[in-house]
Amino acid sequence: MGGLTQFGQGLILAAGLASSAVNTHAETAPIEAHAVFSPQIVSGSDALRHVAYELVLDNFYDSTGVLQLTGIDIFAAPSTKPLAHIGGSGLAAALPPGVELSADNSLSIKAGGHAVILIWLALPRDIAVPRVLSHRLEFKTQTGAVQTVDGVPVRIDTTPPIIIGPPVRGGLWFADEGPGNAQSHHWGGLIADNGQLTIPQRYAIDLFGLDAKGHAVAAPIDKLAQSRLTDWAGFDSEVLAVADGVVRDFQDGVPTHDPLAPQAPTNDLTPTSLYGNYVILEIAPNIFVHYAHLNTGSVAVKIGDRVKRGEILGHLGDTGQAGAPHLHIHLSNSVNFAGSEGLPFQIDAFNLVGRGTEGEALNAESDMHLSPGKGKPVHDAMPLNGDILEF
Structure with a gap:
């Protein structure tokens, strides 16, 4: 509805194939993460297969302090090769209206607060439709330490549109x-x-x-x-x-x-x-x-x-x-x-x-x-x- 907002429009998710290196020394972030709804695969007018879904991230404890989301890697489980990496301008483009990144291109999630990431993923032509997508999320704490969340499964609904x-x-x-x-x-x-x-x-x-x-x-x-x-x-x-x-x-x-x-x-x-x-x-x-x-x-x-x-x-x-x-x-x-x-x-x-x-x-x-x-x-x-x- 609405149909008239600002003149012009933003580019959605920069879903490249570059991946961020896994830091095996990173601590686990106290984040609860889940998908709003199981997505279906849809063919777009651009001749690509797309998946649209949303991740809700809850910074669960009041004592944690602000966590800064810096990037998300998306995998077709159980593969360890990322399908896409979302960070920087790609992360900015995956946020709901009115939500902005900090100066360092990270997303602040206050203690006890939450964030929603809207993911528009183009599936590479050379892979079969995955049954499950998994995610690796990387955060910075207020002290500069790196924390991660690994897993976060999103099951694909195979019902055709x-x-x-x-x-x-x-x-x-x-x-x-x-x-x-x-x-x-x-x-x-x-x-x-x-x-x-x-x-x-x-x-x-x-x-x-x-x-x-x-x-x-x-x-x-x-x-x-x-x-x-x-x-x-x-x-x-x-x-x-x-x-x-x-x-x-x-x-x-x-x-x-x-x-x-x-x-x-x-x-x-x-x-x-x-x-x-x-x-x-x-x-x-x-x-x-x-x-x-x-x-x-x-x-x-x-x-x-x-x-x-x-x-x-x-x-x-x-x-x-x-x-x-x-x-x-x-x-x-x-x-x-x-x-x-x-x-x-x-x-x-x-x-x-x-x-x-x-x-x-x-x-x-x-x-x-x-x-x-x-x-x-x-x-x-x-x-x-x-x-x-x-x-």
């Missing part, structure tokens, strides 16, 4: 705040509710319609706050069922607001409060598609309706917690928002026309160098953050 159709009809679309971007308000939006820590929007995408030159809005970039809804290329576009399914929840009648209009913050973590006008479609047991920010009066279905793939559910709007007209879409394991886990998905067919940044898409003066109708055909893959798609 669900394949869906396009959520919109035709045209060019910019995938904003999308998969692979830890600084997005989607993946970085961890929810602690009723004894659970979940990430409903782990793989969410905000789709902005683009004109033939790759621009989301016709207004000058310094006057976006004065733009009209009709200045936005995707406004009122048809929103489609991505698969056969049953409507489990919906809302209509929430007024459309002006682009970039200030939104009152809410602590009510429900679709009714967050999504504006929406549809939630169950397309398989415990697999739900959430469509948010639909145009007022456009929702064409009701609870219990059975719909077919490609059927019109509503039209793209600017309602709820949205910054400008766009379609927010994500899949999860619950009809609810809080307490649900975001699930990966792959779209069966689209053309990858190019890549860009939010700033470029919002700047009517930018040159996106696009060739509509001449994109790279992509099949059974997840669009990634910054992709420009043609359905």
Whole structure:
């Protein structure tokens, strides 16, 4: 949701193959570490296999003092050769929004405190899909001593991601705040509710319609706050069922607001409060598609309706917690928002026309160098953050 944050976007995890040397004299750090959710392997539009998961690190004892995380090595257990090393700028790119490294490129975890690392791992082509990933974490104490945590297993869920159709009809679309971007308000939006820590929007995408030159809005970039809804290329576009399914929840009648209009913050973590006008479609047991920010009066279905793939559910709007007209879409394991886990998905067919940044898409003066109708055909893959798609 949201769909408009800062112009531009950060590069996610620098997952090189360099490894840090193991210091056999390092002490064990008093850190409890675990994964939020077992990840699935998903094929990206970049033709790579990706794993997205989160490590929660708890500096357990009040007496420990501050621990500085300096790096993480990731292994395909039981191999001792790292798949990737996360440190420096890579560590900075794996932190939720608003969390920054210290001057020495380490992450401070205060005594009794915790940290969350969002890991976007590209699996090398020459290895089989691992069943378990293990991790070696290195810390510095306040006295400069090195401490480590070895192990931290993360089990891979071998269930293939669900394949869906396009959520919109035709045209060019910019995938904003999308998969692979830890600084997005989607993946970085961890929810602690009723004894659970979940990430409903782990793989969410905000789709902005683009004109033939790759621009989301016709207004000058310094006057976006004065733009009209009709200045936005995707406004009122048809929103489609991505698969056969049953409507489990919906809302209509929430007024459309002006682009970039200030939104009152809410602590009510429900679709009714967050999504504006929406549809939630169950397309398989415990697999739900959430469509948010639909145009007022456009929702064409009701609870219990059975719909077919490609059927019109509503039209793209600017309602709820949205910054400008766009379609927010994500899949999860619950009809609810809080307490649900975001699930990966792959779209069966689209053309990858190019890549860009939010700033470029919002700047009517930018040159996106696009060739509509001449994109790279992509099949059974997840669009990634910054992709420009043609359905």
